[in-house]
Amino acid sequence: MIDIEEVLGPDGILAKSVEGFAYRPEQEAMAKAVTETIEQGGVLISEAGTGTGKTFAYLVPALVSGQKVIVSTGTKNLQDQLFHRDLPLVRDALAVPADVALLKGRSNYLCIHRMETTLLEGRLRSKEMVGQLMTIKSWSGRTKSGDIAELNDIPEDAQIWPYVTSTTDNCIGQECSDYSTCHLVEARRLAQEADVVVINHHLLCADFALKEEGFGELLPGADCFIVDEAHQLPEVASNFFGVTLSGRQLLELAKDTETEYHREAGDLKEITEKTASLSKTVRDLRLVFGLDLRRGAWKEISADHRIMGTLEKLDGELQGLADLLEAIQGRGKGLDSCLARCQQMQEVLTSIRNDEESDDIRWFETHRQSFRLNRTPLDISGMFQAQMERHPGSWIFTSATLAVGERFDHFQPQLGLASAATARWDSPFDYPNQALWFVPRGMPDPRSGDGYTEAIVEIASEVVKASKGRAFLLFTSHRALRLAADLLESKLDYPLLVQGSAPKAKLLDEFRSLGNAVLLGTASFWEGVDVRGEALSCVVIDKLPFSSPGDPVLQARIDALRKRGGNPFMEFQVPQAVIALKQGVGRLIRDVTDRGVLVICDPRLLKRGYGHTFLDSMPPMARTRDIADVQRFFDDEIADTA
Template sequence: MSPSLSEVFSLAGPLAQSIPGYRTRTQQLEMAERVAAALADNRVLVAEAGTGTGKTYAYLVPALLSGGKVIVSTGTKTLQDQLFNRDLPTVRDALKAPVKIALLKGRANYVCHYHLDRALSDGRFLAKEDAGHARAIARFAKTTQSGDKGECNDVPESSPVWSMVTSTRENCLGQDCPSHKDCFVLAARRQALEADVVVVNHHLFFADVILKDEGMAELLPACNAVIFDEAHQLPETASLFFGDSVSTAQVTDLARDTKIEALASARDCLDLPPACATLEKAAKDLRLTLGVEPARYTLAQLEARAGFDNYLVGLVNTLEHFAAILETQAERSEGLESCWQRSLELLAGFRRWRAGDDAKKAGGANDGAAELENDGPGSVRWGEATTYSLQLNATPLAIGEIFRKQMSGHPRAWIFTSATLAVQKDFGHYCAEMGLVDAESACWESPFDYGSQAVLYAPQGLPEPNSPGFIEAVAKAAFPVVQASGGRAFFLCTSLRAMRRMHELLQDFLEREGLDYPLLLQGEGSKNELLERFRRLGNAILVGSQSFWEGVDVRGEALSLVVIDKLPFAPPDDPVLSARIERMNREGRNAFMEYQLPRAVINVKQGAGRLIRDESDRGVLMICDPRLITKPYGKRVWRSLPPMKRTRELAEVVDFFAAGALA
């Protein structure tokens, strides 16, 4: 017989006996009981659990004791690996539960024997370092059981070689592949099918729900429960996958793969090499019609760009010609057949995007957000330029109904949990966005003593965030607090421009005062490298943007101050957001109160959550946006934060740090 949950979580229970430093938490047991009840009755539960509640064990214990097949989906691959390698084995061993566990990632995470062989035989690497990385991956492929690139420590995840030695949905040869029997992707899927608990990530879950290509399509019908951890990320991820997109990067990948396949199987086709070069140039020309800096563009902004429409038409015509040549060579190898099919899919994708574009023109729309009805039911077309690529998107403005359809059918439990889902304990915004009509909800406060462990500081006299010189004023107000805390600070900025300026200002202040606090900047290394340095140094200041607002855990004295420059409202000129605002306002709703503010509150809670990670942590959360105090909605923000002591006086903050130093 399985032990009761109260026994499992008690001081005499299996968790306490197996885990050093285990503490009982009332909130953890209550959450576990609610999760167990939802699992037993196939219900939908939305659960917010404050930092330190121990929510991971609170859902893993009932999941392992339920006797059913469970999919656990996380927001990041980092948490996915942590769950599979640390948390799940710990709970399974403590409970002595006879359950099989498996880890499943998207196919781009697994070495592909076929593409590895092709890359090595082709040998066209841009740098000597790349050739070395390819040889290291080849050695890894011979010894690894999983083929998961995360386990290949000799090659950085950012190496361009990975895209050459992994497969995509488009270029996988499937059963025609000569290495089909040894395929790491298929092995991972088989293990997932046999397992009782499968750990995936949100991107994989939604990619597969839509594309039916990543192994989840077989998993979902058999599973009894889906648990989403870091569930606050789901609306964004779901929007991404419930839409439609096509990119110039897919085109350049196709040209590159075709070139390699032609060398192996169609050397005598003299038309293919120049066609590959022309296709690659057409993709680059389209990207170059936009600015150098990465940015998002509304449809109106894209149309206004000189040459954009001509180069888009040019790319479609070039693709058409390219596909016609490939069709004549497709029978010569599986690889060329695959490239031909990809060329047809890409051609259809660009045509679909253009058709929406033309429909807008026919309807007389003059901006990217207004006449949405001409562009399919409730979707918006827009573009995102990265350094080397342009992605053209059609994104739904509401995903609730689409997601509700995905949940219907086979009865199972759906659990959504995170430290940040509610606004003042109200889950209305989240449930409406995700289409969770009959969901139960529950909220547990953190067990930490925020009243004595933390101070919320809102400095006086700062200008409005859109004023010139705002970042300079923030840096000036924050620097005395940095001195009082002895460094040990995160500066969380709401834009990359503000982040870079803040870094410059802090550097000047440190040099002027002769202070030797190491100053780290997002982008100077990988996120994990920067965090490791920050922890090791003990008195560093890290200036970051979106990457460091969530999913970052620094315990102890190394992080004692979190400075947020301003309330993180999404930029209103974002194409998708502006279209959603337009739509809600047309429906007579208040887009700011219903959509923009709740999202900003959840983001602030995420940023604030970096500060106190343990019972012994102490620190100051400094929010420099005067709207927190001056605007009526400011109350909704700070009342949603943990119950810290609040002050507007610098002297109280300095005394708080001084008291900590004496303790």
Template sequence: MRAASDEPRMTALLSQVFSADGPLAAGVPGYRLRRQQLELAESIASAIADNRVLVAEAGTGTGKTYAYLVPALLSGGKVIVSTGTRNLQDQLFSRDIPTIRKLLKTPVKVALLKGRANYLCHYHLERSLADGRFLSREDAAYAQRIARFARHTRSGDKAECADVPENATVWGMVTSTRDNCLGQDCPQHKECFVLAARREALAADLVVVNHHLFFADVMLRDEGTAELLPACNTVIFDEAHQLPEVASLFFGESLSTAQLVELLRDTQIAGLASARDCLDLPGACGALEKALRDLRLTLPVEPARFALLQLEGRAGFAEAVAGVVGELAALGALLETQAQRSEGLENCWRRAGELLTRLRNWQSGANADFVRWGETHTHALQLNATPLVIAEIMHKQMSGHPRAWIFTSATLAVQDDFTHYCAEMGLGDAASVRWESPFDYPRQALLYAPRNLPDPNSPGYTEAVVKAALPLLKASGGRAFFLCTSLRAMRRTHELLVEQLQRAGLELPLLLQGERSKNELLERFRRLGNAILIGSQSFWEGVDVRGEALSLVVIDKLPFAPPDDPVLSARIERLRSEGRNAFIEYQLPRTVINVKQGAGRLIRDESDRGVLMICDPRLISKPYGKRIWRSLPPMKRTRELAEALDFFAADQAIEALQC
């Protein structure tokens, strides 16, 4: 516990750091004192000092990154900061933290830690170059560039290898996974980039990770292996609204046919290198490969999600799973007889046993608190077991060693209520606090809910949405995000806009999610200045476009999760069986948070202006719609198209006067 005199001292220090004539004002271009930012920093500092749990919502523009980094760097303890994405990790490590560390003159040692798939593996690079089984000439050329990168890189982080795209398929052949890492048996164990990154993290005062890595480590600790992340005094989760989804993923268990195919590939390579005389090995691999192919063929080719009852209802599915279990067990038994001949064969034997255990667990459904389901991809099938409730598991992970836990995001509450988030995350009686955005929303933004749109489930709904949005797209001169709740609606919206813009003689560039990487699309959107970007889930959050390039955000439907989603339907059924209202307690709060995320794309700066168009008539017609729009920033609201058009006309008049 802190001394009684510590709190006034820290409060005075924070007031000085964030003041109009403090170090941030002197060194950060455009910095201005924001009451919300200082109060958030003070609340976080207090929670760190007292080892408390704090849930904090800070509206867009509060400056929450600096609000948690300043007390973290001044705390004197060991801190883990976990972000939503690798891009945010890199931004914190390369830009935000160095800026604050320099201005505060704090000699804090900082480390960046990513999942092992982000680090080059000497062993797998050497093996792939020697084997030469690349999928294309392009991959073979990329492998040579990676080999040159390996000779001079200090970190081995693939993000630093500018000559090879991060999504190139060759990276899967020259990095390791938890399954195929040889550990201490690796001949290049001493040069391992993953271990070097972990050593730096252990020695650092502040470690930057992402949510996926954090929870992967939580599960490794549960399994009794060495801790990946250092013991710390404080954990700070930025973009904390993502945690329920990520935690569900990692607290569950999954097995993909792609993992088994990778096992087969590694077994064949290791067998050729060290067990050519084991004539049964190629046959065992072939039998498992056929069993996997037969299993995948029991389900449709198109990517989809299936509840357990749907899987069991497919002809031949249960028999195909049993076939994979039998062939995998046979391969494992054979590998056991060869395991002593090389590190590679021993690794394959160990993996075969672990994957077999996982598959049998899924097959038997031993844990009644988990929902079993499957997801098909173009060439693979993933079998999942997801916990129905994560609160108890999360609470268990947070108990024990006393430390501060900070959960912060721009979207955690429904209106001013944190009950849903705290209950889902098992945060009990955590302190919760909320700050409104400092932006002048009544002046800067307008919420437009158009009249006379049909029911969202009606066949011609997307056509009606595009027709309703077209006058605003014309008035704004493009400069728009068109956010859809499904990939099907996204593609249909794109088709319709191509036709409608052409018919109207409007030459506005259309960008579609999936045509290029997310970063490339955003860069092009900013550069063009009059584009319409049509996206689905990827663009509802974590996207920052400031200035005139984005002046209109169109949301086609309220983003309720599909009711046939296997995990959602199982959780709804569980709540109903307990006599609770699943819609009010679970579905609606999640939708509110998602709407707030989508709406948050519009106003990113004090000078931004724009219109948020929510097309779904349920926002007005249903009683729950009021809870949704009351949770949004205090924009002016209208149902009249003329008022929305006048908003853009006023903007153009202001621009003309400024010119």
């Protein structure tokens, strides 16, 4: 390992070779702590405030360590940023010969077999999908990685993607005729050979939970695991250690079985009759859940004879299809794969329907055209610890939002990290001078319901006029966002950008380029969004981001804490909301030259006893309750630039 000061110090390698690099003592201190953990082993939990430069603080030690390092981050966008921008920058500056690789989940790679099958079938539902398929076919001859992120012209949520990518359910692995040219196989091979591999939490947990056959060769060879955006990991891990069955999975099984039947058999018409019957039962099940979109505990439907009866019928349909596929087993690799999927789905359905003795949380959720049945572990700390012991390298967990106040008591127990070393570094930004925190007077209690969003719109209109647009309005619910968007349409003279009206990346690009826009967003805009400079000078947050008390997983955890004699609100709900609020607040000041106003409309922040927990966790901004101070703040900005 090299001297960290020689790299990250005021006269270090990065200061001399990276444009815009600024020395930060907090970054250097974090890099030294990461270096020590990598060299000596063990577990480090570290919070690095916005602007610390935590990415460089862990990439420098990772690249010079000579070890096999896995870097796991929260989203595909952050993966791409790490791999395409940050890693090359640091590696080139250090002139180290480390091989680096990017590995995403299988649904991010073109599946040649499924694309060719879709082309042959010619049964797409719209001209738009046909056009998209032709674009993908043309691109398939040029791409080296097969990463569908290269195709910017096709939206992330386009209906064509499931037809040209694979899942663990429908991939036939080494039996596939296109296996030798498979983009996913090549990406995994490069990852196994690389010194530093960038993955995401979903892949990390998929391997941990042994849900991705063929991926398990990567992690056992690693010496060090760096988990960025670690505050997201407990929820991702909970989902992966549980089981899920969705209507989409079932319909895809029926469709794929019919396709493979026509390709590989064709002489047992009962199979197509059974796939049609299975599809109808799946659609019937969605209908009996009702029209509302909801998430609920299993007990909400366990006494509903129509739902329970349809679930029993679904089990029978899966059994009937499995019996037919067993009768022609060996006729084709595709049909054999469908048989295995059918049996596995029936096992999952049985485990969810009949798991009354377990502590696991059984719940359901409905979407417009589909549903999901879930079984989620109540506590994953033991399981996560067991997996860490199977991978006994050094572990670094980091994020800008892991602590509540100055303590990690909320994060550590969730993953069983009680004995880990911990460290915090505050943001180097000059918050008292760069930012103003405004809590308006006279706001109604958000729990009163009627009139709260209207009151937010009134105060936000005043603030946005003072800031001349350049604002994020962040909401805790889609309902409040839609209402606010309707009300603001006639109140503001600035461009209004609303989540859902275009892809997230497009909205952000438009926000940056316009320079005076107002963007309304919910959860996905609270974190992982980086808008530097004057384009974002105001963040308005509608209320403290407590999770919905009706969420079945949250409710089960609350009940379990209460049974143990704990205080669920102060021990779980408040800390969760503090971390979410810190993420939202973190959108405002992204650089040493940024200035801005934070508006938190929720009066509970100052009126409730738990408010101090939020206050103690926020950056040290100047505070006011007077709108005139907000107007003066922006007037001063105009005077400074005059």
